[in-house]
Amino acid sequence: MLTTSPVSRPRERIIETASRLFFRQGYCSTGINQIISESGVAKASFYAHFPSKEDLAIAWLRQREELWMQQLSERVGQHQSAEKRIAAMYTMWYDQIREEGYRGCGFINMAGEFSSEESPIRACVRDHKRRVRQFVAKHVLDQYRDTMTPDGFDELVDVIYSLFDGAIVQAQNFMQEWPVEVALKASLNMLSHERGEAS
Amino acid sequence: MLTTSPVSRPRERIIETASRLFFRQGYCSTGINQIISESGVAKASFYAHFPSKEDLAIAWLRQREELWMQQLSERVGQHQSAEKRIAAMYTMWYDQIREEGYRGCGFINMAGEFSSEESPIRACVRDHKRRVRQFVAKHVLDQYRDTMTPDGFDELVDVIYSLFDGAIVQAQNFMQEWPVEVALKASLNMLSHERGEAS
DNA sequence: TACCGGACAGACAAGTCTGTCTATACGATG
DNA sequence: CATCGTATAGACAGACTTGTCTGTCCGGTA
Numbered sequence: 001m002l003t004t005s006p007v008s009r010p011r012e013r014i015i016e017t018a019s020r021l022f023f024r025q026g027y028c029s030t031g032i033n034q035i036i037s038e039s040g041v042a043k044a045s046f047y048a049h050f051p052s053k054e055d056l057a058i059a060w061l062r063q064r065e066e067l068w069m070q071q072l073s074e075r076v077g078q079h080q081s082a083e084k085r086i087a088a089m090y091t092m093w094y095d096q097i098r099e100e101g102y103r104g105c106g107f108i109n110m111a112g113e114f115s116s117e118e119s120p121i122r123a124c125v126r127d128h129k130r131r132v133r134q135f136v137a138k139h140v141l142d143q144y145r146d147t148m149t150p151d152g153f154d155e156l157v158d159v160i161y162s163l164f165d166g167a168i169v170q171a172q173n174f175m176q177e178w179p180v181e182v183a184l185k186a187s188l189n190m191l192s193h194e195r196g197e198a199s
Numbered sequence: 200m201l202t203t204s205p206v207s208r209p210r211e212r213i214i215e216t217a218s219r220l221f222f223r224q225g226y227c228s229t230g231i232n233q234i235i236s237e238s239g240v241a242k243a244s245f246y247a248h249f250p251s252k253e254d255l256a257i258a259w260l261r262q263r264e265e266l267w268m269q270q271l272s273e274r275v276g277q278h279q280s281a282e283k284r285i286a287a288m289y290t291m292w293y294d295q296i297r298e299e300g301y302r303g304c305g306f307i308n309m310a311g312e313f314s315s316e317e318s319p320i321r322a323c324v325r326d327h328k329r330r331v332r333q334f335v336a337k338h339v340l341d342q343y344r345d346t347m348t349p350d351g352f353d354e355l356v357d358v359i360y361s362l363f364d365g366a367i368v369q370a371q372n373f374m375q376e377w378p379v380e381v382a383l384k385a386s387l388n389m390l391s392h393e394r395g396e397a398s
Numbered sequence: 399t400a401c402c403g404g405a406c407a408g409a410c411a412a413g414t415c416t417g418t419c420t421a422t423a424c425g426a427t428g
Numbered sequence: 429c430a431t432c433g434t435a436t437a438g439a440c441a442g443a444c445t446t447g448t449c450t451g452t453c454c455g456g457t458a
Contacts, residue, residue: 011434025314028227032416042436047417103314112311115224115302115373129372143303159385162378166365169307173328175316178333179361186358190385193392209405241406246447272455 011049013039018060023106027057027113054121059064061124064106069131076139083188085140089164090184097180104172105165133161141186144194156194160187212238217259222305225301226256226312253320256309260323263305268330275338282387286338288363289383296370297377303371304364332360343393355393359386 018054021030032053036046050056073090096102103109111125137145137157145153167183216238220229231252235245249255274287294300302308310324336344336356344352366382 026227026312028225028312029314030412033414043350043417043436043438044419048434053416072387101314104311108372109311111372112303112308113225113227115228115300128370129369155381158378158381162382162385163358163362163370164365165368166361166363169364169368170328170361171370173307173310173325181266182354183361185354186361186389190389190390193388230444232444242408243449244405244448247404252446 010039010041010045014041014046014056015048015060015063018056019064022057022060022110023103024101027110052151053097058120058124061107061110061121061128065124065128065131069135072135073139076135082141082143083191085192086160086187087184089136090167090180090187091141093168093171094177097175097177102172102175104106105168108165108169129165133157136161140172144191150192156190163187209238209244210239210246213240213245213248213255214259214262217255218263221256221259222302223300226309257319257323260306260309260320260327260355263325264327267327268334271331271334275334281340281342282390285359285386285390286383288335288339289366289386291307291377292367292370292375296374296376301374303369304367307331307364307368317395328364332356335360335363343390347393355389362386 014035017035018030021035021038032043032046035056036043050059071092075092076085079085079088091176107125107128110121114121116122137153141153141157141160144156148156163183163186167179170179171177213234216234218231220234220237231242231245234255235242249258270291273290274291275284278284294323306324306327309320313320315321336352340352340356340359343355347355362382362385366378369378370376
């Protein structure tokens with residue numbers, strides 16, 4: 001009863017397929033029919049697991065959030081200094097950009113398709129971005145916290161994070177790597193200035 | 200013959216309506232039927248002016264580009280120093296965010312809905328972003344060009360511009376003004392460091 | 399008056415979309 | 429063996445999509 005299926009249960013297959021299609025093609029441009037046919041699942045099975053297409057999208061974003069934060073923790077956790085940790089963050093994207101068909105940040109793209117602020121999708125995206133920002137504050141830049149005022153520290157985090165998101169969007173736009181390289185370099189520069197070093 | 204209509208010709212009305220709807224609701228979520236009904240134009244008239252929905256979107260982006268660069272020039276041109284000019288750029292967005300239903304950058308949102316790099320829409324967006332970057336280099340930060348190496352100057356422009364786009368996206372996400380304020384502050388800080396001042 | 403470009407209204411084609419439904423099959427448990 | 433949960437396939441409804449086409453009307457020009 002607990003182990004109904006051996007290889008991959010329908011729900012997993014659906015989310016896996018949706019993950020690929022929603023990310024690559026966008027939410028509106030991806031139909032339920034394509035999802036069920038490519039995941040090899042009956043339509044009735046689909047609607048048994050997900051009440052609607054939007055619910056699937058939410059499930060996908062939640063899973064993506066989980067995987068993303070996990071990977072971020074792993075990569076950042078391997079380093080001690082704020083500088084190397086920031087570099088580790090950017091390396092994550094650097095690897096993604098080099099992949100075929102880079103599509104930027106899945107969360108940002110989804111937010112663009114849902115105009116209503118009150119949409120649960122938008123809430124997912126907000127939560128994600130908030131969590132990443134908190135991660136940067138707690139696990140990347142933490143060693144700077146006590147070297148400055150609380151407001152100054154918050155601003156530092158905001159800037160580092162805005163620059164990060166800006167680089168992701170620019171890289172998506174131009175389909176090139178330089179925005180990420182430049183943003184990393186600038187972030188490290190900002191930190192060295194915070195430490196009071198001359199440029 | 201040349202002045203066929205007194206108030207507003209169909210083509211203008213269509214683009215005006217499309218501008219509002221594409222921006223507010225997104226491209227995929229806006230149907231031709233809504234556009235023609237809200238602009239008070241017959242469907243046949245619509246297809247007489249635009250071969251397809253995508254062509255309308257391109258026309259809209261081109262017009263938006265025009266208006267945007269015009270407004271940018273006007274606002275930035277009123278100031279002399281790089282610092283005040285950057286502030287003028289951010290003020291443009293600051294005003295937009297305060298409006299009802301802020302939706303971020305129309306170009307970035309459109310790019311998110313068109314996954315293919317080769318899409319003419321994507322080309323429009325790339326052109327726009329390239330032009331804004333050039334504008335920043337030529338008309339905003341120009342006075343810094345000779346104070347540093349060419350590569351250093353290019354990087355400065357890229358960072359300032361990435362930070363700008365990052366702030367726009369963050370503001371759209373959180374529907375708040377602080378990303379713009381913080382990014383402006385950080386940009387000015389970066390410039391003061393470039394001038395070799397202590398923080 | 400006759401004509402003609404352009405705009406109008408709206409039916410229509412052909413396909414897509416989400417979501418529901420029926421009917422069938424299969425494996426585990428009672 | 430019977431039952432139940434979960435999967436399958438696929439028809440179907442109903443709304444919506446883009447785009448075409450027919451026919452009407454009106455204002456300016458020859």
